[in-house]
Amino acid sequence: DTGVSQDPRHKITKRGQNVTFRCDPISEHNRLYWYRQTLGQGPEFLTYFQNEAQLEKSRLLSDRFSAERPKGSFSTLEIQRTEQGDSAMYLCASSFLTSYEQYFGPGTRLTVT
Amino acid sequence: RKEVEQDPGPFNVPEGATVAFNCTYSNSASQSFFWYRQDCRKEPKLLMSVYSSGNEDGRFTAQLNRASQYISLLIRDSKLSDSATYLCVVNQGSYIPTFGRGTSLIVHP
Numbered sequence: 001d002t003g004v005s006q007d008p009r010h011k012i013t014k015r016g017q018n019v020t021f022r023c024d025p026i027s028e029h030n031r032l033y034w035y036r037q038t039l040g041q042g043p044e045f046l047t048y049f050q051n052e053a054q055l056e057k058s059r060l061l062s063d064r065f066s067a068e069r070p071k072g073s074f075s076t077l078e079i080q081r082t083e084q085g086d087s088a089m090y091l092c093a094s095s096f097l098t099s100y101e102q103y104f105g106p107g108t109r110l111t112v113t
Numbered sequence: 114r115k116e117v118e119q120d121p122g123p124f125n126v127p128e129g130a131t132v133a134f135n136c137t138y139s140n141s142a143s144q145s146f147f148w149y150r151q152d153c154r155k156e157p158k159l160l161m162s163v164y165s166s167g168n169e170d171g172r173f174t175a176q177l178n179r180a181s182q183y184i185s186l187l188i189r190d191s192k193l194s195d196s197a198t199y200l201c202v203v204n205q206g207s208y209i210p211t212f213g214r215g216t217s218l219i220v221h222p
Binding site: 031035040041042043044045048056091095100101102103104105106107 | 117121155157158159162204208210212213214215
């Protein structure tokens with residue numbers, strides 16, 4: 001399967017714990033995006049990378065969130081000191097450099113108890 | 114006013130019906146437009162791009178109206194398998210897209 005993959009698919013954690021998610025994009029894609037989606041809403045942009053450079057972060061993104069893409073391939077999203085409001089589906093997507101079309105991974109569903 | 118607005122629905126239609134959704138956007142400089150489909154608890158999947166001249170793919174037709182700042186999606190001969198949420202996506206001059214909240218479609222026998 002050469003699509004976007006994410007790991008883990010589900011994560012249950014207690015409030016205050018740190019969590020890290022991984023995304024492996026389609027190998028030829030230069031851009032990688034992270035989104036958060038809650039029930040009844042569309043995906044909300046968090047941040048994106050072009051190769052290894054993080055080009056933009058949403059101003060809504062708390063300092064507790066950090067993302068990396070060290071070698072321009074896979075990416076990680078870390079949430080520190082999780083809060084119940086962080087419970088959501090975290091989606092990763094990738095695209096070619098010159099395209100607006102994005103391809104999504106299956107997401108990581110986070111539940112903070 | 115939200116940047117991208119969609120009627121959340123749900124739209125309940127019988128099999129074989131024709132159904133249309135609209136999506137309005139606020140930024141007149143918007144350049145690229147897409148429809149994505151999202152099944153329950155699954156990831157969004159690209160359905161089709163929306164070009165200035167319109168775009169048709171089988172039973173699906175997408176249109177862009179720049180003057181009134183909306184895009185539309187028409188589904189003809191609805192199938193049970195068309196039941197899903199349809200997300201409107203707009204790129205407003207950058208590679209960061211803005212998603213609508215989605216329109217829910219339920220096709221019943």
